[in-house]
Amino acid sequence: MELNKKQLAAQGYRLTKPRQEIFAVLKHKPQSVADIFEQLQQKKLKIDKVTVYRTLENFVKLNLVAETQFKDGISVYELADHEHHHHVLCENCGRIEDICLDENLLMKAVKKSSSFLIKSHRLEFFGLCQKCC
Amino acid sequence: MELNKKQLAAQGYRLTKPRQEIFAVLKHKPQSVADIFEQLQQKKLKIDKVTVYRTLENFVKLNLVAETQFKDGISVYELADHEHHHHVLCENCGRIEDICLDENLLMKAVKKSSSFLIKSHRLEFFGLCQKCC
């Protein structure tokens, strides 16, 4: 997936250097703001952390990026080019694995037993990756 | 469930006024630190917010209280007198409903499709409660 001018312009956004760079960094893997910022610095790019926050906020609004919160309350961002899926987080090294599940049965069960109108859910797994086992 | 001296003493903890009050507040419903602190103030109790944090940390260690993180990264605490269960959070008013699910199938599926050693998981639902529908 590429970040292109039309796509942004359609919603009144502009295609800028920081946006392109942040998008590029996200291509590698899901990352936190701190991770992204660090990568930008390693690339010798002088992009402010505030810009990273604002850019991610916009990307999420545009459905270009998905935000996930893990245990410690820190958000991890990833390109929204996959289907709906979940994550397994390594409690030791922080590695993240994507995981796809059929949740139909689960969702049916929930809708049956809850009095709420369910609109979304979050499901994350925690454990140890192969290297850290 | 009551907070009692023996239970605490067994682990080297003491039964104090703040602990009793915080425990009492938690009896009503699951709440965040801010909620709990506000309730204590309404009761005209001069208990510091730091004490709330520390007390909850201890209660969690003692398995008296369970901590859950919702979307915004703010923890909600509730008495751990239930079995393992999940929550449905009203996106409008913040009301929380408990929900029990059979996750065996789900867990089996995950263990099969992931290379990680799964140790725990988090599953929360979001939607609208009856009043807010």
Add this chain to the structure above:
DNA sequence: ATATTATTGCAAATCAGTTGCAATAAGTCA
């Protein structure tokens, strides 16, 4: 090229949560 306005970077503010430390109070034992 110029005008318009979204975007950026900086500094300062905010907000949740943590830490150090001296004062206080709970439990213990004579």
Add this chain to the structure above:
DNA sequence: TGACTTATTGCAACTGATTTGCAATAATAT
């Protein structure tokens, strides 16, 4: 009970993540 030991509390100051205000900058439209 009263003195002793040590957990606990409250305050103040600190941290780390995120947000906000604003002037300078840069992307698009004319």
